[in-house]
Amino acid sequence: MTGFTNVLSRLMRLLRWVVESRGVKWGTLVTGVVSLALVFGVASDTMYGIEHGANLLAYWHIALAWVAAVALGTTFIGSALYLRYRGRFWNRLAHSAGEVGFLFATLTLILGSMWGKVIWNSWWEWTDVRLVTFLVVWFIYAGYLVVYSATERDSDELYAAVYGVIGFVTVPISYLSTRLWTPTFHETTVGNPQVSANIDPLTLVVSLVAATFLYLYLVGLRINMHELEDKILRLHSPRRS
Amino acid sequence: MEPLLLAGYTTVFVALFGYVAYLQRRMSRLERHVTDLRD
Numbered sequence: 001m002t003g004f005t006n007v008l009s010r011l012m013r014l015l016r017w018v019v020e021s022r023g024v025k026w027g028t029l030v031t032g033v034v035s036l037a038l039v040f041g042v043a044s045d046t047m048y049g050i051e052h053g054a055n056l057l058a059y060w061h062i063a064l065a066w067v068a069a070v071a072l073g074t075t076f077i078g079s080a081l082y083l084r085y086r087g088r089f090w091n092r093l094a095h096s097a098g099e100v101g102f103l104f105a106t107l108t109l110i111l112g113s114m115w116g117k118v119i120w121n122s123w124w125e126w127t128d129v130r131l132v133t134f135l136v137v138w139f140i141y142a143g144y145l146v147v148y149s150a151t152e153r154d155s156d157e158l159y160a161a162v163y164g165v166i167g168f169v170t171v172p173i174s175y176l177s178t179r180l181w182t183p184t185f186h187e188t189t190v191g192n193p194q195v196s197a198n199i200d201p202l203t204l205v206v207s208l209v210a211a212t213f214l215y216l217y218l219v220g221l222r223i224n225m226h227e228l229e230d231k232i233l234r235l236h237s238p239r240r241s
Numbered sequence: 242m243e244p245l246l247l248a249g250y251t252t253v254f255v256a257l258f259g260y261v262a263y264l265q266r267r268m269s270r271l272e273r274h275v276t277d278l279r280d
Contacts, residue, residue: 053243060253103260107253114249214257221264228271235278 008081012089019220028217031210035059038203047119047198054118059203061111063211064104065134071101071215072141072171079164082157088230091157094164095148096222100215102141109138120185130186133174140167153233 018024039059047055078094081087112131113123125131144167148160173180178188 054245054249056246057249060250064253103256107256110252111249114245117245218260218264221261221268225264225268225271228268228275231275232271232278235275 005085008085008087012087015093016089016223019216019223024213024216024220028210028213031206031213035063035203035207035210038200038206043200043203044198050119052118054114057111057115058197058199059207060211061108061115062199062204063207064111065108066208067211067215068101068104068108069171069175070212071097071104071219072137072168074219075101075141075144075164076168076171079161082161083165091161092223092226093219094161095145096219096226098141098144098148098164099222100218102138102145103218104211104215105134105138105141109134116185122185125185128185129177129181129183130174133170133177137170137174140170143167153230 039056043056043059045051045053045055047058074097075094078090078092078097082090082094112134116125117123144160144163147163148157151157151160177183178186
């Protein structure tokens with residue numbers, strides 16, 4: 001066994017331990033409650049000079065968007081490792097993260113649309129580069145889930161993995177779009193001194209941690225489900241590995 | 242509470258709890274299936 005495959009099998013064991021630990025479940029609960037307490041009790045509802053209660057949607061909109069990127073990045077890494085080493089775990093991880101990432105991206109779009117109605121007075125803007133590229137990401141990962149569900153175990157899972165690698169190209173393009181092109185509505189918030197969104201850093205960080213715990217918990221559940229499905233397949237035909 | 246704020250966080254809760262409920266229901270069905278196959 002080479003050094004790198006050794007590292008990968010350790011990483012696999014570490015990931016399995018993280019997603020299955022009770023700490024993740026409790027972390028999700030505790031940070032989720034603290035995040036909501038901060039959002040509704042501490043954070044200011046004035047953003048971009050507009051005072052409106054729905055501005056508080058921003059905290060989970062941003063947190064879900066960032067964790068969606070992490071999830072879709074995990075799909076990319078899992079797919080790439082599956083293509084290289086063919087370990088069943090990597091494909092399970094890629095699909096589980098892709099499904100959770102798709103859910104988070106959907107919620108990001110819904111919350112973003114509602115927040116946009118408050119600060120831009122519009123539910124959706126086809127002229128804005130971030131909104132349109134993020135919608136492209138959403139469609140790409142909807143396609144990934146369709147391709148994965150249409151594949152047979154062992155025989156053509158390869159197609160879903162190739163799709164998972166190529167489809168990821170859209171993710172950095174969307175997240176960097178406001179820096180690559182001129183945004184019309186959705187401006188760069190992080191590291192942009194010209195924009196004063198008035199977002200409370202503590203509330204945002206706690207919401208991010210809560211969304212990350214939630215992501216780990218959901219991916220863990222989904223991987224367990226994959227393993228049970230595989231166990232059933234093995235019991236039906238014991239010769240399959 | 243602002244209706245948009247209520248609608249937004251309600252959507253998040255319903256989606257997340259719905260997904261967890263779907264996963265757990267499916268898992269308990271699969272676990273039953275595994276037990277049946279072993280017996």
